[in-house]
Amino acid sequence: MRVLSRHLTGLVGLGLLVLSVGGCAGLRADGGSPTAGVPRPTRVVLPNGVVLVVQEHRASDVVALQLWMRVGGRDEAPDELGLSHYLEHMLFKGTAARPPGSIDRYIEGVGGTSNAFTSYDATHYDVVVPTAHVRGGVELLADIAVNASFPPEEIDGERQVVFEEMRLLEDDSDKFLQRRLYETTYGDHPYGRPILGTQPLIRGLTRDRLNAYYKKHYVPANMTLVVVGAVTPRQVRPIVEATFGRLARTAPTRPAVPDSTSLTRAPRVDLTRTEKQAYLGLAWKTAPVSGADVFAVDLLTYILGESSSAPGRLNRIVRDREKLVYTIEAGYGAWQKGGIVSVLSRLEAANLDRAERAIVDVVRRIQAEGVTDAERERAIVTAESGYVFDIETAEGLAKAYGQAETTWTLDDELAYLARLRTVTSAEIQAAARKYFGADNYARVRFIPGAAR
Amino acid sequence: MIRAAVLALLLLAALPGGVARAESVTRERLPNGFSVIVRENPLAPVVAVTLLVDMGSRLERPATAGISNFVHDLMIQATRKRGGTELAETMANLGGKISAAGDVDYSGIRATALARFWREALDLVAEIALEPKLTADDAAGSRDFLLSRVQRRQDSPSSRAFDEFYAALYGAHPYALPSLGTRESLKRIDHAAAVAHYRAFYRPERMILAVSGQVTAADVVLAARRLFGGMPAGGAVSDAAIPPPVAAGRRVVVEQPAQQAQILAGGIAPALNDADHAAVKVLSTVLGGGMAGRLFSELRDKRGLAYTATSYYDPVREPGAFVLYLGTAPRNAARAEEALLAEIARIKTQPVGAEELGRAKGYLLGRYAMDRRTNERQSWYLAFYELARAGADYPERYRRAVEAVTAADVQRVAQRYLARPTILVLRPK
Numbered sequence: 001m002r003v004l005s006r007h008l009t010g011l012v013g014l015g016l017l018v019l020s021v022g023g024c025a026g027l028r029a030d031g032g033s034p035t036a037g038v039p040r041p042t043r044v045v046l047p048n049g050v051v052l053v054v055q056e057h058r059a060s061d062v063v064a065l066q067l068w069m070r071v072g073g074r075d076e077a078p079d080e081l082g083l084s085h086y087l088e089h090m091l092f093k094g095t096a097a098r099p100p101g102s103i104d105r106y107i108e109g110v111g112g113t114s115n116a117f118t119s120y121d122a123t124h125y126d127v128v129v130p131t132a133h134v135r136g137g138v139e140l141l142a143d144i145a146v147n148a149s150f151p152p153e154e155i156d157g158e159r160q161v162v163f164e165e166m167r168l169l170e171d172d173s174d175k176f177l178q179r180r181l182y183e184t185t186y187g188d189h190p191y192g193r194p195i196l197g198t199q200p201l202i203r204g205l206t207r208d209r210l211n212a213y214y215k216k217h218y219v220p221a222n223m224t225l226v227v228v229g230a231v232t233p234r235q236v237r238p239i240v241e242a243t244f245g246r247l248a249r250t251a252p253t254r255p256a257v258p259d260s261t262s263l264t265r266a267p268r269v270d271l272t273r274t275e276k277q278a279y280l281g282l283a284w285k286t287a288p289v290s291g292a293d294v295f296a297v298d299l300l301t302y303i304l305g306e307s308s309s310a311p312g313r314l315n316r317i318v319r320d321r322e323k324l325v326y327t328i329e330a331g332y333g334a335w336q337k338g339g340i341v342s343v344l345s346r347l348e349a350a351n352l353d354r355a356e357r358a359i360v361d362v363v364r365r366i367q368a369e370g371v372t373d374a375e376r377e378r379a380i381v382t383a384e385s386g387y388v389f390d391i392e393t394a395e396g397l398a399k400a401y402g403q404a405e406t407t408w409t410l411d412d413e414l415a416y417l418a419r420l421r422t423v424t425s426a427e428i429q430a431a432a433r434k435y436f437g438a439d440n441y442a443r444v445r446f447i448p449g450a451a452r
Numbered sequence: 453m454i455r456a457a458v459l460a461l462l463l464l465a466a467l468p469g470g471v472a473r474a475e476s477v478t479r480e481r482l483p484n485g486f487s488v489i490v491r492e493n494p495l496a497p498v499v500a501v502t503l504l505v506d507m508g509s510r511l512e513r514p515a516t517a518g519i520s521n522f523v524h525d526l527m528i529q530a531t532r533k534r535g536g537t538e539l540a541e542t543m544a545n546l547g548g549k550i551s552a553a554g555d556v557d558y559s560g561i562r563a564t565a566l567a568r569f570w571r572e573a574l575d576l577v578a579e580i581a582l583e584p585k586l587t588a589d590d591a592a593g594s595r596d597f598l599l600s601r602v603q604r605r606q607d608s609p610s611s612r613a614f615d616e617f618y619a620a621l622y623g624a625h626p627y628a629l630p631s632l633g634t635r636e637s638l639k640r641i642d643h644a645a646a647v648a649h650y651r652a653f654y655r656p657e658r659m660i661l662a663v664s665g666q667v668t669a670a671d672v673v674l675a676a677r678r679l680f681g682g683m684p685a686g687g688a689v690s691d692a693a694i695p696p697p698v699a700a701g702r703r704v705v706v707e708q709p710a711q712q713a714q715i716l717a718g719g720i721a722p723a724l725n726d727a728d729h730a731a732v733k734v735l736s737t738v739l740g741g742g743m744a745g746r747l748f749s750e751l752r753d754k755r756g757l758a759y760t761a762t763s764y765y766d767p768v769r770e771p772g773a774f775v776l777y778l779g780t781a782p783r784n785a786a787r788a789e790e791a792l793l794a795e796i797a798r799i800k801t802q803p804v805g806a807e808e809l810g811r812a813k814g815y816l817l818g819r820y821a822m823d824r825r826t827n828e829r830q831s832w833y834l835a836f837y838e839l840a841r842a843g844a845d846y847p848e849r850y851r852r853a854v855e856a857v858t859a860a861d862v863q864r865v866a867q868r869y870l871a872r873p874t875i876l877v878l879r880p881k
Contacts, residue, residue, distance in 0.1 A: 058495070059495050059496070059825060060821070060822075060825050062821075062822065092743075093753075100753070101744065101749055101753065104742065104743040104744040104748075104749070105744040105811055108741070108742045108743070108744045108811055108814065108815040108818070109744070109810060109811040109814045109815065110814055110818070111814045111815065111817055111818020111819075111821065112818055113742075113818070113819070113822065114743070128822065130818070154753075156756075157753060157754065157755070157756040158756070159756070160756035160757075160759075160781065160784070161752060161756060161759055163781065164712065164758070164759025164760075164779065164780065164781060165759060166711075167711035167712045167759075167781065168711070168712055168759060168760070168779060170711045171608070171609050171610075171710050171711050171712050172608070173604075173607065173608070274607070274709035275604075275607040276603050276606070276607055277600065277603055277604060277607065309540065309549060309550075309551060310540065310544065310549075311537060311540035311541040311543075311544050315540070316537050320536065320537065323593075326596075326597055326600040326601075346600070346604065374541075377545070378541065378544045378545055381544065381545060381546070381547045381566070382544055382547065384547055384566070385498075385547030385548060385564075385565070385566055388496055388497055388498050388547075388566065389498055389564065389826075389828075391496070392495075392496045392498065392825070392826045392827065393825055393826060
């Protein structure tokens with residue numbers, strides 16, 4: 001799942017000099033699953049349409065506040081590409097009451113953190129503050145949600161930042177491979193577009209354009225506020241009613257986006273890059289998050305192997321037995337209007353063809369023979385574990401709830417693990433047969449060479 | 453506003469880890485010298501295990517660079533009881549992950565699991581630590597894999613820039629060496645050398661086990677005695693002292709195909725236990741901590757001269773590296789470097805204002821508290837502080853030291869540790 005961040009954190013440092021790969025586990029990035037012992041969150045819809053989700057979480061004396069907006073890359077018209085992401089950069093810049101720089105100084109001065117992310121389906125603004133600052137944090141989010149001031153000089157300055165982000169993406173082989181794979185897989189569908197936008201569009205972006213997009217999408221009906229931490233719903237609700245609750249009601253205006261159906265052709269892209277190693281990405285279109293098959297596809301992805309250290313079939317066969325790749329991992333992006341399962345590997349260029357055949361063979365084998373009970377059990381335990389480790393922190397749990405409320409439903413999220421447990425091995429095999437053809441996948445290869 | 457904020461932080465500091473937490477830490481040293489630390493944390497049904505060994509690139513030489521990491525990659529290939537696939541499957545059945553790696557100051561094995569499987573997870577960590585198979589075939593496989601990772605680091609502009617920077621900054625000191633090793637060293641390290649290195653360092657006096665999670669300390673200590681108590685004592689640890697590094701204050705330019713230019717500037721800074729450590733942490737935060745830090749707010753927000761604008765100063769046992777880092781467009785590189793040097797000059801000559809100092813301390817201590825919330829991070833911190841002989845009360849002492857830092861301290865350490873910054877520029881070609 002590719003989510004673009006406002007800024008990059010933890011890239012490098014003495015000792016642990018490892019570049020992280022843009023998160024692609026199973027459905028983890030998209031939704032979680034509850035486990036025994038986690039109480040249900042309180043969900044309230046305010047009269048103006050703002051959804052408030054609150055859960056008490058006493059792991060430490062902080063509160064995670066996340067504003068989730070039902071707007072993202074997929075809502076952009078072809079001449080609006082990059083606006084959702086640009087807005088995400090601009091909102092922390094200031095409001096009528098908060099001059100540029102003061103928001104970051106406030107959050108960081110109280111020992112808090114802030115971040116923001118844009119995906120195809122949603123945009124979210126995350127703050128973690130000590131419990132004593134809940135009110136200040138909620139007031140801040142309500143303020144930026146409707147009162148962003150877009151100082152012209154800040155808009156201009158941010159242009160260079162976005163251009164830098166584009167360059168950085170291109171320099172990161174794994175992330176760039178994922179980007180090109182989405183583009184190749186989805187083609188003209190909104191999920192194939194660049195969330196960062198394009199150089200010409202960002203260069204020509206005006207304040208009026210940005211403001212119009214903001215006014216259109218940043219309306220109460222598109223907002224979800226998630227509050228998780230050392231607070232009770234009773235403490236939080238009056239604060240939210242006095243802030244978010246006062247915003248004027250407006251009709252939601254989200255444009256319809258077609259579901260993305262399976263590939264009827266097999267697009268192939270080869271790029272010459274300056275790296276000395278080759279990269280191979282294959283992608284199949286699969287079930288969207290709301291699809292009935294989402295559970296089976298999720299387990300299937302775990303069985304293929306969601307990371308380099310996971311005991312999946314891809315690692316066992318393509319890496320360890322055939323020795324065709326250095327690393328290989330499968331990821332499932334379960335979006336609202338379409339799903340994508342991608343397999344990414346890093347390898348020597350001489351092995352590109354054989355590795356591709358081996359990967360397709362692994363899939364074919366599952367289609368023909370199914371998966372073992374042991375594999376199914378292991379996939380379920382892995383999903384459970386991913387969930388409980390995610391919700392160790394308040395912001396991890398808030399993210400799971402915000403994502404679910406925005407692109408799925410909170411009830412589905414809460415029932416997720418129980419639903420996973422009901423999936424049979426036969427259903428996993430059926431999902432493999434339904435979505436994974438031998439020739440309906442998109443392919444992107446980075447081939448070593450001097451030119452770029 | 454800021455003043456109230458700092459007060460709130462003190463409150464947070466007074467309640468380490470939080471409100472409803474019944475948390476306790478148990479420490480025991482087994483008769484053979486092996487250390488066990490257990491933190492009971494009933495809040496989530498998970499457990500994290502960190503086994504650290506006092507070995508790492510700190511004790512390596514150019515010819516052996518990466519041997520500690522090599523040994524760990526080899527150890528996790530297979531044990532005398534299980535092959536690699538079975539190891540990975542067993543761990544996944546516990547809802548967990550396991551990894552082994554060599555780092556700068558330490559090496560070791562880390563695992564996480566669902567708490568109900570803590571015993572099995574601990575058994576598996578012990579099996580990899582004490583009964584690795586270490587075959588010549590697996591060593592060849594590890595070498596190929598690690599060489600591919602070295603290549604990947606070379607291909608990545610930011611990783612390459614950091615490696616070159618540390619090499620330029622540290623000169624003959626072992627912190628100049630990448631803990632992953634180099635192409636030359638990895639080709640030279642053979643199976644016999646790896647086995648010998650394992651035997652020399654996997655001794656109880658050099659090992660620390662830290663466990664954090666939904667466990668009972670007495671049970672974990674009993675299990676640790678059973679698993680590690682039988683290791684024969686090998687004598688006290690006495691590594692040769694490492695001569696302190698001398699920063700050359702050089703400016704180095706490397707060229708590499710890339711879209712982005714990388715600019716690093718910095719100096720050799722105090723070790724974790726040094727009296728100046730807290731003041732340099734505050735200095736690092738004023739300059740490059742968060743989005744209100746000077747590099748981000750001045751160079752990125754106000755002038756658009758960089759995209760990434762941050763600083764690094766990680767706690768290490770020998771003198772650490774204080775690094776200011778910019779990633780920027782090639783056409784901005786010259787102006788960005790100039791602006792970065794101007795920020796270094798400014799902080800050496802002008803005292804930091806009270807509000808800015810308060811913001812930096814709030815941010816620094818807030819991040820520190822937030823980073824210590826998960827069991828995985830807690831088990832690592834507990835083991836690392838023990839290994840670095842920082843003392844059980846280190847987090848509290850560190851917090852107090854940060855709070856006591858004055859504007860004059862910040863200026864003094866800036867003058868001292870950034871006297872002649874080392875500079876590395878990676879220029880796209």
